[in-house]
Amino acid sequence: MCFDNKNSYWIDSFIKKYEESFKKVDLLDRKSEYWRFASPSIWYDNYINKKLPSEKQIENFSFNYDGMTDFFIKFKDGMLDISSLTELNKDEKNIEVSSYKDAVTNENHWSSKKFGLAQTNAEKPYKRPLALFNGLDSREGVFIKFKKGMRKKFHIIYEGNEQKKSTIRNLFDFEEDVDITIIEHFYGDSKYNIVSEFFNDKNSKIEHIKIINQDITDTFIYHLFGNCQKNSNIKAINFSFSENPVRNEVNLHLEGPECNATVASLGFGQKATSICDNTVFISHQEESSKSRQIIKNALSGGAKAIFQGKIYVSSVAQKTDGYQMSNGLILTDNCQFLVKPELEIYADDVVCSHGSISGTLNDDHLFYLQSRGIPLLEAQKQLIQAFFAEILNEINDEKVINHIQKQISIKLA
Amino acid sequence: MSEIKLEAKEGIDQDTVESVKLLGEKYKYGFSTDIDMDYAPKGLSEEIVKLISEKNSEPIWMLNWRLEAYRRWIKMSEPNWPMLRYKNIDYNEQYYYAKPKSLKKRPKSLSEVEPALLETYAKLGIPLKEQEFLAGVVGSKDGEDRKENNSPKVAVDAVFDSVSVGTTFKEELEKLGIIFCSISEAIRSHPDLVKKYIGTVVPRTDNYFATLNSAVFSDGSFVYIPEGVRCPMELSTYFRINAENTGQFERTLIIADKGSYVSYLEGCTAPMRDTNQLHAAVVELVVLDDANIKYSTVQNWYPGDENGKGGIYNFVTKRADCRGKNSKVMWTQIETGSAVTWKYPSCILRGENSQGEFYSVAIANNYQQADTGTKMIHLGKGTRSRIVSKGISAGKAQNTYRGLVNIHPKASNSRNFTQCDSLLIGNKCGAHTVPYIENKNNSSRTEHEATTSKIDDDQLFYCLQRGINEEDAVALIINGFCKDVLQALPMEFALEAQKLVAISLEGSVG
Numbered sequence: 001m002c003f004d005n006k007n008s009y010w011i012d013s014f015i016k017k018y019e020e021s022f023k024k025v026d027l028l029d030r031k032s033e034y035w036r037f038a039s040p041s042i043w044y045d046n047y048i049n050k051k052l053p054s055e056k057q058i059e060n061f062s063f064n065y066d067g068m069t070d071f072f073i074k075f076k077d078g079m080l081d082i083s084s085l086t087e088l089n090k091d092e093k094n095i096e097v098s099s100y101k102d103a104v105t106n107e108n109h110w111s112s113k114k115f116g117l118a119q120t121n122a123e124k125p126y127k128r129p130l131a132l133f134n135g136l137d138s139r140e141g142v143f144i145k146f147k148k149g150m151r152k153k154f155h156i157i158y159e160g161n162e163q164k165k166s167t168i169r170n171l172f173d174f175e176e177d178v179d180i181t182i183i184e185h186f187y188g189d190s191k192y193n194i195v196s197e198f199f200n201d202k203n204s205k206i207e208h209i210k211i212i213n214q215d216i217t218d219t220f221i222y223h224l225f226g227n228c229q230k231n232s233n234i235k236a237i238n239f240s241f242s243e244n245p246v247r248n249e250v251n252l253h254l255e256g257p258e259c260n261a262t263v264a265s266l267g268f269g270q271k272a273t274s275i276c277d278n279t280v281f282i283s284h285q286e287e288s289s290k291s292r293q294i295i296k297n298a299l300s301g302g303a304k305a306i307f308q309g310k311i312y313v314s315s316v317a318q319k320t321d322g323y324q325m326s327n328g329l330i331l332t333d334n335c336q337f338l339v340k341p342e343l344e345i346y347a348d349d350v351v352c353s354h355g356s357i358s359g360t361l362n363d364d365h366l367f368y369l370q371s372r373g374i375p376l377l378e379a380q381k382q383l384i385q386a387f388f389a390e391i392l393n394e395i396n397d398e399k400v401i402n403h404i405q406k407q408i409s410i411k412l413a
Numbered sequence: 414m415s416e417i418k419l420e421a422k423e424g425i426d427q428d429t430v431e432s433v434k435l436l437g438e439k440y441k442y443g444f445s446t447d448i449d450m451d452y453a454p455k456g457l458s459e460e461i462v463k464l465i466s467e468k469n470s471e472p473i474w475m476l477n478w479r480l481e482a483y484r485r486w487i488k489m490s491e492p493n494w495p496m497l498r499y500k501n502i503d504y505n506e507q508y509y510y511a512k513p514k515s516l517k518k519r520p521k522s523l524s525e526v527e528p529a530l531l532e533t534y535a536k537l538g539i540p541l542k543e544q545e546f547l548a549g550v551v552g553s554k555d556g557e558d559r560k561e562n563n564s565p566k567v568a569v570d571a572v573f574d575s576v577s578v579g580t581t582f583k584e585e586l587e588k589l590g591i592i593f594c595s596i597s598e599a600i601r602s603h604p605d606l607v608k609k610y611i612g613t614v615v616p617r618t619d620n621y622f623a624t625l626n627s628a629v630f631s632d633g634s635f636v637y638i639p640e641g642v643r644c645p646m647e648l649s650t651y652f653r654i655n656a657e658n659t660g661q662f663e664r665t666l667i668i669a670d671k672g673s674y675v676s677y678l679e680g681c682t683a684p685m686r687d688t689n690q691l692h693a694a695v696v697e698l699v700v701l702d703d704a705n706i707k708y709s710t711v712q713n714w715y716p717g718d719e720n721g722k723g724g725i726y727n728f729v730t731k732r733a734d735c736r737g738k739n740s741k742v743m744w745t746q747i748e749t750g751s752a753v754t755w756k757y758p759s760c761i762l763r764g765e766n767s768q769g770e771f772y773s774v775a776i777a778n779n780y781q782q783a784d785t786g787t788k789m790i791h792l793g794k795g796t797r798s799r800i801v802s803k804g805i806s807a808g809k810a811q812n813t814y815r816g817l818v819n820i821h822p823k824a825s826n827s828r829n830f831t832q833c834d835s836l837l838i839g840n841k842c843g844a845h846t847v848p849y850i851e852n853k854n855n856s857s858r859t860e861h862e863a864t865t866s867k868i869d870d871d872q873l874f875y876c877l878q879r880g881i882n883e884e885d886a887v888a889l890i891i892n893g894f895c896k897d898v899l900q901a902l903p904m905e906f907a908l909e910a911q912k913l914v915a916i917s918l919e920g921s922v923g
Contacts, residue, residue: 033494036849315840330855334822337853343846345865348837352865356850359858 010112011104017116018135025129034126037306037338038277042245043130043193043221063155063185063211063403070153073142077159077190078166080140094150100141100169111143111171118197118225122251122281131223131249134195138169146172151179153397160190163218170196174204174232181207183400191218198226198234202256205233209400214407216242223249230256230286237394238265238278241407243303245275250282254317257286264294266391266404268411269303272334277306284317295326296391298384299335307339309354315346324354329387331360381412443685443715446533450574450656453510459483462628465510469597469631472604482617482627489621495784496813496845499726499753500689507691509629511574511656533573533653567647567678568593570634572663574656582646592637593648596664599635606637610668614697614734614761622693622728622755626662630695633663638673638704647903652681654714654725660691667697669704671737676707676903681750683715686723689752693728702737702764707745709902714750719808721780724752731758735767735793742768745901748775748783757815759788762796762824769798772901777810777842786816786833786847791824791857801897802833806842813845820857827857835865836894 007015026032027040065072071088074081080099088097096110103109119131142156158166174180178201186192200206212220224236240246252261267276282291297305311322328337341354361383369379385408392401453464462483466476491502568582570593586593592603600607617627634650654661669675683690692714698706708731717724727750733742744758754777760769771787789798804812814833835844846863868890876886892899 338851346843356861358852
């Protein structure tokens with residue numbers, strides 16, 4: 001599926017590899033544990049054949065960007081807005097930015113040494129067919145190298161108006177000692193399939209926030225593949241308000257010792273079409289790393305939440321501290337909370353634990369609030385907001401917190 | 414030993430590591446008995462299925478039932494999802510039926526019983542008085558002597574390779590209407606009951622090993638507790654594999670009618686042999702309104718030697734169907750033996766307010782592998798389940814907990830609590846947890862917690878600074894780790910189980 005003669009040799013060889021792997025994968029293998037709770041056809045068949053019914057949204061879900069001096073990168077209907085890179089390119093000392101097209105046509109581009117590595121790490125034990133498909137289909141994306149010691153906040157905005165596919169492939173290379181926050185916003189009428197590879201060098205500190213807004217009219221799938229080196233710190237936080245199927249795959253390969261990884265996800269679905277699927281795999285390859293997974297889903301109106309999480313500890317990864325928590329708040333009938341929190345441990349000096357609780361609002365809590373004069377509906381709202389508070393505590397940015405709280409209150413209204 | 418010394422971790426006493434290693438070496442049931450056996454030809458075919466049926470003098474409906482299972486089985490493939498690695502099993506290299514020749518005719522007195530058979534029971538630690546019953550002596554006075562001794566009564570059904578050798582206390586139980594006999598006998602004498610319930614909990618088509626069992630099961634136990642009867646003694650089955658290259662396929666069916674209660678125990682051992690032997694059993698429990706079944710297992714099949722040679726492949730399907738309101742099932746298992754364990758005792762909580770409990774300790778040492786857990790399927794309203802699973806891995810063993818909790822959309826006000834803890838001793842073993850939790854009802858609640866760790870340094874330090882030596886301290890902590898499960902066992906088994914668990918601490922704890 002070579003789309004352009006100008007393509008560099010390295011990207012062609014990758015595409016070829018993906019093509020072969022994709023052919024071998026039985027995408028609709030119902031027995032695959034990888035698709036245990038949700039069929040791949042939700043994301044794949046629809047991808048080609050059907051469109052989910054879109055609904056006119058009345059509320060304004062957009063983020064309040066006023067007065068912000070952060071960097072912005074924009075995608076519209078799956079196309080990169082090149083002009084949004086201009087501002088970034090001015091700061092050449094600290095950053096190297098290329099569009100996907102520029103990178104893959106350059107035989108000696110810096111990304112050629114990294115591209116695909118994090119995804120390859122993530123292919124065991126499952127091939128992740130939709131990421132392979134992304135590799136075949138993507139034509140757009142940004143490749144950014146953050147140079148040593150850089151500290152900055154970025155927003156990447158994805159918008160859609162024309163019911164087009166947004167198949168986007170990003171690559172972020174974080175050098176030593178960087179402190180970067182990337183906030184990705186997804187809006188509108190588009191079908192998203194995003195793959196982002198993260199390469200976190202020593203002592204880097206990365207915060208990645210993803211906000212999937214309510215006006216998303218189609219399916220959404222995001223693969224985050226991360227390779228983490230010594231003492232790096234990564235936080236990947238997902239907020240999903242979509243009423244359509246969302247699959248959030250995070251695969252972190254903690255290659256160096258003393259890494260710290262947090263994966264958090266907040267999902268709020270209110271319709272039967274809503275599926276919030278978090279598939280998280282954290283692999284501890286070296287000593288003394290820490291990882292945390294916190295998943296919170298509130299469900300009503302027949303919505304479905306899925307969590308497949310795994311902590312893998314290799315036999316050399318002593319002193320690992322791994323934690324998984326998945327909570328489901330089931331508010332009405334016909335909702336489903338399906339979880340599979342796995343531990344696979346080959347080292348003995350470790351502390352790994354997981355917990356999972358699902359149920360409805362606690363009657364005692366409701367009674368307490370009501371006895372204080374708070375009406376039932378208001379009490380329920382407060383308890384739902386309190387349920388989500390743990391995830392919001394993970395972030396420091398006031399604007400983001402306000403935005404998320406606004407989204408929650410729109411849903412609760 | 415020097416290699417082991419290097420592996421000993423800080424905070425764990427050397428002796429502990431060594432005594433854990435000795436688990437395999439100290440397998441004291443590893444002797445074999447030289448008895449003339451009557452074998453069916455090696456391999457599996459429709460002819461063999463017919464032969465087994467014929468040997469058991471089964472009615473035609475049973476034969477057809479078996480043949481249908483066989484025909485289904487040949488089309489199935491072995492499951493590959495468990496975290497187990499073992500050599501491919503050649504199903505045609507097994508004997509599917511082996512019976513001591515001396516049992517062709519039922520012996521009338523002890524003197525007629527082959528001495529080697531008696532000796533086997535003596536060595537296994539089954540009391541002399543019981544030996545008479547186990548050897549199938551007709552007309553012994555059940556119970557009377559025991560009453561004088563005031564010792565707790567346990568009725569035993571002993572299965573030796575493919576056949577039930579004998580069942581004790583049958584008469585006394587019959588007075589209460591309780592049927593306790595081998596399943597082959599039940600098929601002959603209570604065909605209506607068997608026909609009504611067999612295969613209704615674990616269908617013939619359920620899974621590869623259950624289907625195989627349905628085709629070739631040779632014996633097992635059958636229990637029927639009539640309405641309102643509380644079984645006055647523990648019922649027990651003792652399984653023994655003796656013959657080489659012989660698979661054991663037993664089928665147990667227990668029916669607890671309305672308002673009844675029974676506590677059933679199961680124990681198993683096998684000789685030490687270099688070849689792997691197959692054991693594929695099916696256990697079906699039917700629990701009607703207000704009935705209560707307590708099912709306990711101490712599984713101590715030969716686990717193989719310290720190099721992973723030999724041992725039993727243990728593939729067991731156990732399931733309880735709580736059909737009635739307020740019915741209750743409690744599975745307790747101590748899994749210390751077998752080279753490979755594949756076992757998921759499950760509960761289908763169909764009746765309103767029915768209750769399922771699962772308590773398990775799984776110890777894997779040397780090259781043992783265990784993939785075990787439970788399924789709790791909540792279908793009825795107000796159903797409750799509780800899972801407590803403790804896994805201990807040592808040596809190069811792999812221990813996996815795999816469990817399912819499924820709450821059906823109509824199972825309102827249901828509850829589940831799951832706790833699974835794993836303990837690792839040494840850095841060459843693995844402990845894995847694979848829980849599936851599926852809650853589809855908004856008034857139901859599931860809680861799950863799991864931990865994996867080594868022996869806690871703080872706990873150890875606390876014991877040490879109280880003057881307890883390291884060895885005793887580790888013993889104390891491991892005992893505490895398994896306490897929840899050991900407490901759930903009936904008295905008769907608790908001691909044996911405690912001993913088994915404490916093998917890891919042999920020489921250090923009483």
